[in-house]
Each structure stands twice: as C-alpha cells, then as structure tokens.
Amino acid sequence: MTGIDERVATKTEDKPGISGAADVTPIAGSPTAQPARSVHADAVAAIMAANHGDPFSVLGPHEVAPGAWEVRAVLPEAKSAALLIGSERIPFERKHPEGFYVARVSSKGRPLYEIAVETWDGTERRRHDPYGFGPSLHQGDIHALREVGSNVTYRVLGAQALTLDEVAGFRFAVWAPNARKVSIVGDFNEWDGRRHPMRLWQDGGIWELFVPGLTAGAHYKFEIRGPDGSLLPLKADPVAFAAQKPPETASVLQGTNDPVWTDAEWMRTRGEKDPRHAPISIYEVHLGSWARVAEEGNRYLTYKELGERLIPYVKEMGFTHIEMLPITEFPFDGSWGYQPVSLFAPTSRFGTPDDFAAFVDAAHQAGIGVMLDWVPGHFPLDAHGLGQFDGTHLYEHADPRQGFHQDWGTYIYNFGRSEVATFLAANARFWLEHYHLDGLRVDAVASMLYLDYSRRQGEWIPNQYGGNENLDAIHFLRKTNEATYSHAPGTITVAEESTSWPGVSHPTYTGGLGFGFKWNMGWMHDTLNFVSKETIHRRYHHHDLTFGLLYAFSENFILPLSHDEVVHGKGSLLAKMPGDRWQKFANLRAYFGFMWGHPGKKLLFMGGEFGQDREWNHNQSLDWHLLDDGFHRGVKDLVRDLNHLYCTTPALHARDSEAAGFQWLVADDQDNSVIAWARKGREPGEVAVVVSNFTPVPRGGYRIGVPEAGFYREAINSDAERYGGSNMGNMGGVQAEATPSHGQPYSVALTIPPLATTIFVREG
Known part of the structure; x- marks a missing residue:
C-alpha cells in the first residue's frame, strides 16, 4: 500500500468549497460518512497548494481497509516524523516533497496518537494532530447563529479555549459561507496556510478546527480563498477577543474565561434600580487623551493607571458613570474608535483584556458605572477587516446605495441578514455580560434608521413600502434592546438619534425602538446657540431656552455636551462664550447650572468640567495645568458640587423624564x-x-x-x-x-x- 493512489482518475466537477478533491468523505455534519480509500494524488496536490476545501477527507486517520489505517499529515517543517501510539513509534513516509507524510497502522478502532517531528535543526517536538479530533460544534449552535438576540456568536465563534479528549487547545470557528477554503495561520505555524485548513459545516457556512497545544497570547488570522479561487488578504477574526496593538493587525488568542471579579454586590444591586428615577451624570472620556505620560514619549496611560487616576477623579467629581469613546479594537487613531475592526476585543493600546476587566471592576468598587460607545452602524474598509470577508459582500450590502456610507467612507452592515444581526446583537450582550459594563451608547442611530440618510434622490433604495425607513435596522435595534434588557438587568442603552423619530426610548411592545434613553440633540443645539450670543442679543433668542420643554418628556432624555461639540473647528465650550474673560467663565458656570437643573440626565465630555479653553485634540492630554488658575479651578468645583447636589436631591433627578x-x-x-x-x-x-x-x-x-x-x-x-x-x-x-x-x-x-x-x- 503506497498511501497515495497514483492511478489516473476520471475528472469530476469540483464541489462547492472543494478544489481538486477526489474520493472525498462527506463534510462534517453529514450523517453518512463512509470509510475512505487511499487519497488521490490530485487531493494531495490541492492540500499542498492550500487549495483544498475539505481537509478532513485527506488529513488525519483514515480507515482504508478493514483494520488498516492511514494517518496523513502536512509537516513542511519536518526532516522526519513518527507516529506515537503508546510506546510504539511508527515512522511516517514523505509522500510529497513539500512535506505531505503518511504513516500506516493496524487498529481495530480509530487510533489515538501523537506525532513526533524532527525539525531540520535536529530538535524533536511532540504534538497532537488537529485532524485526529472530531468536530466540536453542534448542529444547535449552528442554527442559533441566526437567532437575533442570542449570545451564541461569542460562545461558539472566534478562538475558544477548550479541552477535547483531555487535550487542551483552541477551537477556531469562523463564518465564511462562500469561501472555497479557510485556514488558520499564525506565529505557531509560520503563517503557512497549508498547515491548518479548516472543516466546513455546509448548512451554516461555519469553518471549524480544534488546534491542540496552543496557549493564550499567540497571534493568528484566517487565510481565505474566495469563491473564484483567489486568495484574499489575511483576515482578522471577526470574533477575536484580543488583538495586536495597531498598526499590527493580527488577532490574539485569549479565550472567554471569566475575568476575576470582585463586584458581586454591584452586579446584584444594579438590577434593582430603575435608571429613569436614578441620578445619571456621565463623564464622557477618550481614554487615549484624558491624560498622557509626557516624560515617557507622551505615551498612553494603561488600563491599570487609568484605574488608579481616572476612577478616583470621577468619584471625587460626583459623576455616576464613565462613558468611554469606543475601545473596541480599531486601526486608526484619528477615528477615535468609531471605525472598529474587532468588536469583541478591548483595544490593546492600554493593556490586555484582563487589564480592561480590572479597570471595570475598580470602577464598580468605587460605585461608578462604566458605559461604552458602541458602533453597530458601519465599519471601515481595512483589508484585514470585515469587508468582503469571504470574497463576497458578507457583512455589508453589495449595493453601495445600501452598503456604503458616503460621509464616513465605511461599509454599512446588512441588518437584514440574520447572521449579521445576530453577530451585532451578541456583541452588545458580550460587553454587558462578559465585561460587566453598565450601558451602551449606540452611535449614529439616525444613519441606521433612514435609508436616505445623507443621500440625494437616486442614491438610495426605498423599502418594500416605498418609504425611507430601514425596516431591517429597526427590527435589529428592537431585538438587540430586548435582549440586553432581558439578559443584563439594570443596564441601559442610549441612542444618539438626531432626528424626531418617534418612540426611540419607548418599549418595543408599544411600537418603540426599546432604548432606555435618547440623547437630546435639539436641547444641545438650541442652548449652545443661545449662550454663544452676546448677552445684549439674547432677548431675541429666548425661545432657544424654552422650546426644549415642549418635548422634554416625549422621550427619556440625556442632555449631552459631548465630544462632537468641541472638535472640527467648533472650539471648546469656554471658547463659545461671549464677553471678556470674567464673563466667559461666568457664562459657562451659569450654563452648567442651567443644565444640571434642567430635566434630563447629564453627559459632559472631559475637559469641559474645568473649562479647557482649546479645542480637544485626540493626540494630546487635557490641559491639567489650567487647574492652577482660579477661574478654571472654580468651574471644576462647581461641576463637582452640581453633581453631588443632583445625586442627593430627588427633586432634581427622580422625575427627569416625567x-x-x-x-x-x-x-x-x-x-x-x-x-x-x-x-x-x-x-x-x-x-x-x-x-x-x-x-x-x-x-x-x-x-x-x-x-x-x-x-x-x-x-x-x-x-x-x-x-x-x-x-x-x-x-x-x-x-x-x-x-x-x-x-x-x-x-x-x-x-x-x-x-x-x-x-x-x-x-x-
């Protein structure tokens, strides 16, 4: 027996997902797998060209005759190799010059074995064979990936640390239904796509492989061959739980084991509160520019250092919550996080995922809630990201009138595809459940709700009724809000929705979108317009102060003075105020008092609380030296006192929305x-x-x-x-x-x- 059938085979039409395969066993999930004959040379050639869509039909143990097994492996790094079964050592034979090996063994059942590889430098390494393990997914998991609101996406997909047959490793799973072949590549296999090709579950489009022996910290990506047979740029894992620090782009093995938590009391009592009747005063923070270490090259603070400095500051200032600008891993600093690539990975700019969890835990120990700016509306075009992930428009709409955001140069998610909606809804749950976050502020909701958002006539496609409402996005938002409030009691979702869409913060059972709160963008625009006027002219703009009360209780509102108001040439809050220096500070203090006394929860972007006088720059620390000045220190003290009064005075918060x-x-x-x-x-x-x-x-x-x-x-x-x-x-x-x-x-x-x-x- 040679191990490779050298006979000329009749050419058969390639099957979907399989290139050059002959005598292939049915794919995982099929109920009728049959014993295989010796593998055909064409299949070996396809495996060695990283162009085979069904590696388990070729690699691993195969019964080629009753009681006769072949174990086949791709070992391009091997000078020689041996099959280890107990104390028995069976040499492999090299059957392809680039490292396709075959060993033959007699066994009444499927053999249990390890592989010993002698490398060219004379080192011998023992390892388990990924292709000696059966599938570790279940049909129910595959089906649940289409159930919007379930958390199965982050329990099943990505790189999950687990133990199979008493062997520890990582199970990789990725959704790429139109790919012809998917391989795991990383620093553990020299980024060689021949070494770890994956198994396809055809009914769900999920590619899966358990790789034994891997440990946390290794870097990896997916090598994908598209439906036309071409290799795509290496793709980061859409469900990676950690990522390399930009500009590097690989995913990092992390697993989803629960972090160490000491916030059980916080989590227990969180669900007992009604946020509508509670004081909520949010300090909006860009972690990369709140403070930096100037003497060490202007570096970022780490999550640990932020826990030691930011959290006590927020506590002393009386804010109830920290809201972070997006920290889901993103390639470009200048996007401030609003163009994320790895939605399940806290950015590595400030430390590890465990460091981030410790930051959240420290906030809870201090009685501070933590919220995340969450971006489910669009994603960037970076080659290693989600765009054309399997060689097709998988996560985004194919038609640019639906799938491309003209303002931001980004792709728009296809909310009507159940797997995409499930992916995003599971991500919302992930941050609230796995990382114990207390709320999500959902970015750019208006761009999701309207098909004609920022588009001219002819640049958008009406819905089935001829309207401009994005019915798929509406359904997605409702299902996501229902899931988060059901599974993470006491948390809140907040919509940045800049239009008069009705019922944004109303329950879904009344026809609303189901958010807990909505940013009051109208209040912000009107009142900033008023306070920016010279005082002698304000009598002609008095309605800017009063108009907001006509609709103040139509939603559960948060009054935002956010980062958007202090960038792109708008200047700082202090710079908007008219008059001489004394009047500028007096105006700002009066405005803050007006805001904290006004119905609605509060949000203030960092730096505003001490009257920073220059526009925010994401590459620089806030100007903390200004607190040496009495006027700036006075604004800070006022905001602190306003927060403490607001939180301790039920009249100022208990009926914010009534x-x-x-x-x-x-x-x-x-x-x-x-x-x-x-x-x-x-x-x-x-x-x-x-x-x-x-x-x-x-x-x-x-x-x-x-x-x-x-x-x-x-x-x-x-x-x-x-x-x-x-x-x-x-x-x-x-x-x-x-x-x-x-x-x-x-x-x-x-x-x-x-x-x-x-x-x-x-x-x-």
Whole structure:
C-alpha cells in the first residue's frame, strides 16, 4: 500500500468549497460518512497548494481497509516524523516533497496518537494532530447563529479555549459561507496556510478546527480563498477577543474565561434600580487623551493607571458613570474608535483584556458605572477587516446605495441578514455580560434608521413600502434592546438619534425602538446657540431656552455636551462664550447650572468640567495645568458640587423624564434673559427651584412664585466667590412668603446674581 493512489482518475466537477478533491468523505455534519480509500494524488496536490476545501477527507486517520489505517499529515517543517501510539513509534513516509507524510497502522478502532517531528535543526517536538479530533460544534449552535438576540456568536465563534479528549487547545470557528477554503495561520505555524485548513459545516457556512497545544497570547488570522479561487488578504477574526496593538493587525488568542471579579454586590444591586428615577451624570472620556505620560514619549496611560487616576477623579467629581469613546479594537487613531475592526476585543493600546476587566471592576468598587460607545452602524474598509470577508459582500450590502456610507467612507452592515444581526446583537450582550459594563451608547442611530440618510434622490433604495425607513435596522435595534434588557438587568442603552423619530426610548411592545434613553440633540443645539450670543442679543433668542420643554418628556432624555461639540473647528465650550474673560467663565458656570437643573440626565465630555479653553485634540492630554488658575479651578468645583447636589436631591433627578416633575415659574422674561422653574420629586414637599440670569446685570428683589411654603436653601450659586464669581447672593436662602405670584400660592424675593444660575432646595 503506497498511501497515495497514483492511478489516473476520471475528472469530476469540483464541489462547492472543494478544489481538486477526489474520493472525498462527506463534510462534517453529514450523517453518512463512509470509510475512505487511499487519497488521490490530485487531493494531495490541492492540500499542498492550500487549495483544498475539505481537509478532513485527506488529513488525519483514515480507515482504508478493514483494520488498516492511514494517518496523513502536512509537516513542511519536518526532516522526519513518527507516529506515537503508546510506546510504539511508527515512522511516517514523505509522500510529497513539500512535506505531505503518511504513516500506516493496524487498529481495530480509530487510533489515538501523537506525532513526533524532527525539525531540520535536529530538535524533536511532540504534538497532537488537529485532524485526529472530531468536530466540536453542534448542529444547535449552528442554527442559533441566526437567532437575533442570542449570545451564541461569542460562545461558539472566534478562538475558544477548550479541552477535547483531555487535550487542551483552541477551537477556531469562523463564518465564511462562500469561501472555497479557510485556514488558520499564525506565529505557531509560520503563517503557512497549508498547515491548518479548516472543516466546513455546509448548512451554516461555519469553518471549524480544534488546534491542540496552543496557549493564550499567540497571534493568528484566517487565510481565505474566495469563491473564484483567489486568495484574499489575511483576515482578522471577526470574533477575536484580543488583538495586536495597531498598526499590527493580527488577532490574539485569549479565550472567554471569566475575568476575576470582585463586584458581586454591584452586579446584584444594579438590577434593582430603575435608571429613569436614578441620578445619571456621565463623564464622557477618550481614554487615549484624558491624560498622557509626557516624560515617557507622551505615551498612553494603561488600563491599570487609568484605574488608579481616572476612577478616583470621577468619584471625587460626583459623576455616576464613565462613558468611554469606543475601545473596541480599531486601526486608526484619528477615528477615535468609531471605525472598529474587532468588536469583541478591548483595544490593546492600554493593556490586555484582563487589564480592561480590572479597570471595570475598580470602577464598580468605587460605585461608578462604566458605559461604552458602541458602533453597530458601519465599519471601515481595512483589508484585514470585515469587508468582503469571504470574497463576497458578507457583512455589508453589495449595493453601495445600501452598503456604503458616503460621509464616513465605511461599509454599512446588512441588518437584514440574520447572521449579521445576530453577530451585532451578541456583541452588545458580550460587553454587558462578559465585561460587566453598565450601558451602551449606540452611535449614529439616525444613519441606521433612514435609508436616505445623507443621500440625494437616486442614491438610495426605498423599502418594500416605498418609504425611507430601514425596516431591517429597526427590527435589529428592537431585538438587540430586548435582549440586553432581558439578559443584563439594570443596564441601559442610549441612542444618539438626531432626528424626531418617534418612540426611540419607548418599549418595543408599544411600537418603540426599546432604548432606555435618547440623547437630546435639539436641547444641545438650541442652548449652545443661545449662550454663544452676546448677552445684549439674547432677548431675541429666548425661545432657544424654552422650546426644549415642549418635548422634554416625549422621550427619556440625556442632555449631552459631548465630544462632537468641541472638535472640527467648533472650539471648546469656554471658547463659545461671549464677553471678556470674567464673563466667559461666568457664562459657562451659569450654563452648567442651567443644565444640571434642567430635566434630563447629564453627559459632559472631559475637559469641559474645568473649562479647557482649546479645542480637544485626540493626540494630546487635557490641559491639567489650567487647574492652577482660579477661574478654571472654580468651574471644576462647581461641576463637582452640581453633581453631588443632583445625586442627593430627588427633586432634581427622580422625575427627569416625567412632566409631573417640572413646573414653569418664569418662562417669558426675555427682556432680562431670566428663566426659572420648579423641579419636583416623587415624595410630597420635594421641591427645588432653578433660576438663571443670562445677562451681566444683577436683579435685586426679583419676586418668583413657588409652589410650597418653607425655607428655600441656596444650594448652588454659580456666582459664588469660590467658583470665581462676584459673590452676590441670598445669604444662604430665603423664606417663602404667603404672597401669590406667577400662579403660585407662595413666592420669594430673590437677589439674582449676574450671569449666574442659582438652585434653591426647599427644606422643612
């Protein structure tokens, strides 16, 4: 027996996924696999050319006659090789000059063996044969990859650390249904596509292979031959759990073993809270530029260092959550993370996945929630990424009118393909469940909802009803929100949705999209427009302050002053303010007081809290030296005090999303640019009064109606001397008088400081 059938075979038509194969056993998952004859020379040639779509029909142990087995292996690095069965050592025969080996053994059943390889430098290495193991996937897993909302994607696909037949290694699985061949390549096999070709599950398009002996930390990619037979650029694993630090692009073996957690109490109590009634004040952070180590080449802080510095700072400042700009691995620093390639891998710029988990754990120990900017709407064109992953438009729409984002030069996911929607929904669950994150802010939702988003007539395809709504994206968003709220109680999802789409934060069973909250982009645009005007002109723009209250309770809103407002030539928040230096800071303080007193949860991008005066630059640290200046330090102290007041005063947060928690007191004093309202909690007597004066003119004896009797403590005065103000105020508070005003049964006569917001909390 030669091991290779040298006879001339009749040429047969190539099967899908198989090139040059003869006498091939059925693919994994078939119920009728039969014993194989000796392998044909054409099949060997295809294996050695890395052009065979069914390697298990050739490699590994094969019964070629009753009780007679051939074990075949590709060992291009071997000078010689032997089959090890117990104490028996059976030499392999080289049957192809590039390293195709065959050993013959008699066995009543499938032989259990190892391979000993003598390399050309005289070293001998023992290893288990990947092709000696059966399939490790199950038909149910394959089917679940089409169930939007399941977490099977990250439990099954990617590189999973597991043990088969008491042998440890990694099981690789990747979705590439149109590929003719897929191989694992990495630094463990010299990036040689002949060494580890994978098995195809035809009914699901999943390629799978268990590689014994691998350990965490190794680098790998997939070598894919497209449906036309051409080799594609090496592809990173779409479900890689770790990745190389850019500009390197390989995936890294990590596995999904649970990190070490000490946040059990946080996780237990998280689900008991109703976020709508809880204080939420979010500090939005770009981890790469919050602070850097200038004396070490301006390097990033690590996850560990961020845990030691950022978390205590956020705690001291009174924010309830950190929201990270995207940290899913991305190639280009200038994208700030909004063009990710590896959605399941925390960026290696700051450390390992375990380091990232420790950062989240430290935040929870400090009582701080952690949120992620999540990007399911589009992905970049990088050759190692998802684009044309198996030689076809697999993750993206083929038609550029649906699949290409003109503004950002990126691909758009095909939300109507169940495997793609399942991939993305599982990714949402992954961050909330595996990494214990507390929320996802979903980027660019408007671009997902509208088929004609940023497109002219003729550049988009209407839906089946002729409309511009992306029905597939709507279904995907609803299913994802249902899955996250079902499986990760206490977490929140937040939509960055810039239009008036109805019901974004309404439950799906009422026809909504199912988000927990929505960014109030209208409020942000209107109020920034107002405060950027010279004070003498503000009377003509008073409606910018009041208009938002017409719709303030139509959604569960978050008031965002995000990174988008301090880039691309927009300048910093401080730079938007008119007037001399004193007035700029006073305006900013008054605006922050107005924001924290306004209905809606809060979000502030880093640097705004101390009045950074230059536009944000992702390549530089924030200007922390500015805190040596009293004005900047005063803004920081005000934001800290606003946060602590907001979190401890139910009237300011418990009914952020309810009309019953708000009452106008003064809405029409545009001549003086004075505005005032009452905030109410869920319990009787919980009242706060917010008064803003957006002119530099102080107002003495200004009477305002209030809904309850009692003493109104001046809890915040943005004009206080400790914040950098003129220290005009009300000597700690005022007693309500039984003098009706503004439709209220009681009133207070106030001294209203210039360019300031004062917040009064009712006591007694």
